[in-house]
Amino acid sequence: MATYLLRRFLLGIVTLVVITLIVYGLARNMPGNPLTVQLGESDPSRKLNPEDQRRMLEIYGLDKPWPVGYVQWVSKLARGDLGRSITRKQPVTKLIGERIGPTVLISGTALVLTWLLAIPLGLYASARSGRLDERVVGVGLYVLYSFPAFVAALFLQIIFAVWLRGTSWELPLFGMSDLPSDASFYARVVDIARHAILPVVCQTYVVLAYNSRFIKANLEEVVRQDFIRTARAKGAGPGRVLIRHAFRNTLIPLVTLLGLSLPALVGGSVIIEQIFTWPGMGRLFFESIRERDYPTIMGLTFMFSLLTLAGQLLADLLYGLVDPRVSVD
Amino acid sequence: MTAAPLLAINDLVTAFETPAGRLPAVDGVSLAIGRGRTLGLVGESGCGKSVTAMSILRLVASPGRIESGSIQLTVDGESLELTSLPERRLREIRGGRIGMIFQEPMTSLNPVFTVGDQIAEVVRLHRRAGRTAARARALEMLKLVRVADPEQRLDAYPHQLSGGMRQRVMIAMALACEPDLVIADEPTTALDVTIQAQILELLADLRRRLGTAILLITHDLGVVAETCDDVAVMYAGRIVEQAPAAELFSRPLHPYTIGLLAARPDADRRGSGPLTTIPGMVPPPQEFPSGCRFHPRCGYARQPRCAAEVPPLREIRPGHFVRCHFAEEISP
């Protein structure tokens, strides 16, 4: 197990290095770079004023040759310095620090909800496979899975913010909170919760649909294995067979799925936070792209990738715990 | 046999509903196993012997189902009809009164639980044993099946054991609750020859010590000759011959059995010519011949009777049953 983890960790480092290379490569190819002769072509709104240009040169070492600039940037990274935002004139790390909370609130809740719901749904679907109620639910999940999140977001907005305006069912359209900061703690919690409902729903349902179908398909495959027949021959009842024998084996691919779903979650947050004007990292990313705020773009890209990588390592760790063929050798 | 047999199968029909039609894998099979006796069920692949075994515990995989017939198990003087027993009671029988050993020890054990856990599970399902008691019993069983280092092996995972050891674990699981009958479905087919011998010897020894009845399913006549009291030969879903082992091997009466025995490579006949074979191939269920299913390959067949009429299973000699119209006239 220890060797397995060590290997995964080292590979993770390699992956991280390659990610930094890619991010730096992107940075060096940004339009508006005074060292490339493209200033005339890029539109004026994207042109950087001399002050910003100098700062960018500094951050990315664009005035130095490739390897030197890269090393310079990476050593800054290692110290936690992601550069300074051009448009907001603040360190990128500070900006991320402000925004990470709201993103975790939405994406984290969505992640937890997804797994809390997908597992029972998957178990139920596999236990009642082929019957009418399972087929109806199956079709429903399939439809949900194909329904784009941003379209659903618009629909939900129309329903809850426009058609139901003025009723007690109304949900707010934008932002995280409407109350001033001196309002009572409880009122603010409720207010934030009300604002969070729609974004969380949009982030949850697609992944939920996919995961529960995955669990069901996996369970059905596991149930066909010989050791399930052995369990039944021992006199185990259907519940015990499903939950103790089958599901325990499904955990193995499930954990892998968890690791794989993290990038999608992050990507989804970009769109969802934008639609609902939720002040998270995704929205920051979006805004900085529109403003061509390159340091923030690069810093965030790196952060997202880092988070995903960390998530994958965590998933690898869980995998090692869950599969004795890996942990006991 | 004066006492009622432990297990009596009567006219069992188990069929599969497939897109290709209804396939009767088991087509009117009748068997009886006496208490403490070993019955060998022999036949080539696809003759329906495994399905017969699965039918006893109602473990036949869909789209197969038991269509008709009866399977009676005698428990504490009471006779239970297994085909119609409520599911909950059947679960008490499975593992409790009838144990089962499967062919593939590699895949028949759950990879995520320790071997000790899996043996203990049987105990806890059928006896009201706590964790420690069940674990102790598991250890006892491992010793019984002669696994080396049993204390260590209790906490081993299946992937850490060899094929022979896994099969011993399966046997331990099957015997843990001291069942009256053990069904062994080709227990040695997937193992190396040397291991085969060890497992068979183990089974024989256990049977001697515990008095368990065994239904041994195999395609290997040599195995049957060594370990079984009675033998039943199966072909295309039907029993074609049944007799005590000694009688069957010395005086086979059904053309198929005669062919099987003649086909064995015999070390004593070295250099005396080509090996004998039975011409043709085992028919798949979609293409079962009419009448006697063996007649297309039978050297003794006489038409039109063999193709037109299904021969009944008749007692030709005491205790020796044959399904052939002309059994009296056949000599090996």
Place this chain on the structure above:
Amino acid sequence: MKPHDASSRPPSRGFWAEAWVRYRGRPIGMIALAFVVFLTVVAAFAPAIAGTKPVICRYKGRLYMPCLGYFNRRWEAPIFTKDKFRGTYPQNLKEKDPDSWAIWPLVFQDPYRRVRDNEWPGRPENPSRDEGRPTAVNLFGTDQYGVDVFAKMVHGTTIALLVGFVSMGLAGSIGIIVGAVGGYFGGWVDMLTSRLTEVVMCIPTLVLILALVAVVEKPTIWKTMAIIGATGWTGIARLTRAEFLRLKESEFVMAARAAGAGPVRIMLRHILPNALAPVLVPITFGIAAAILIEGSLSFLGFGPPPPTASWGSILNSARSNLQLWWLVVFPGAGIFLTVLAYNLVGEALQEATDPRLREARK
């Protein structure tokens, strides 16, 4: 005595024919496939379905197909610019050549601009904003500028399918090459390709795409497709690698090597045809994903600049006009149904070419 004769069984049909038979047996898969075919037809014939340019017309003695101008500016014959048509055909044709005739598209609307007063004889200009509700003239309504939504949807189909096929063509090529090389050669080559795949998988797709879009000078639809293709190959690569790992141990590969075939020949000619079937499945799912991504990009405002009509851009304009529900319903339904159809086709394809079923047939 009749021996059981192997030649009396019906001949086997070959893998793809068998798979097609299995596919045919699934009604949902067939419906989805029919829908996909329908979409392809719409996409191919978009200018003939909705547009303000004639499909065929005879002008000054010669035949022209001005509708092709919707596909490519240059395919609209220069004579119409010379004669100062300025894109308005009905009046000008009649005025400048009384002998001219024209076959018009099914629906006279334009995806890029608002149809003007009396442009089509007797019809007022397109309404806009709140009056732009779906009517007989504007089947799906109009957007806030008065541009017909139906025409936009029809032409958007061309964009959507183009995005799906081109980006997945690129992704498929990259993925198959990376996966095949890694799976076949193994060792450190496999380590490299696997790391590469992992890295690209690690950076969230949308983030990477947006970052690339930010870096690219002028985001045209083709560059967007290239970017989607360049980031969406990881699933295909992994599957291809798994298939190649499995197949390279097959006996037919050993036979080919014993006959002296080199690695490229073995990979292309022997292994790839066998590995193709399961790989088609993630490619099909990828088409759905690509359409979704392009929709998201247009929706966020990063899609191709106007006047290219894409479903996502209609939804973009819906964001600030939530009361115009038709701006959400129709493009939303369009994207949803298309993605659903491709997902269903992919699933049915998967079941029809399931390797486990393949094994059982041996």
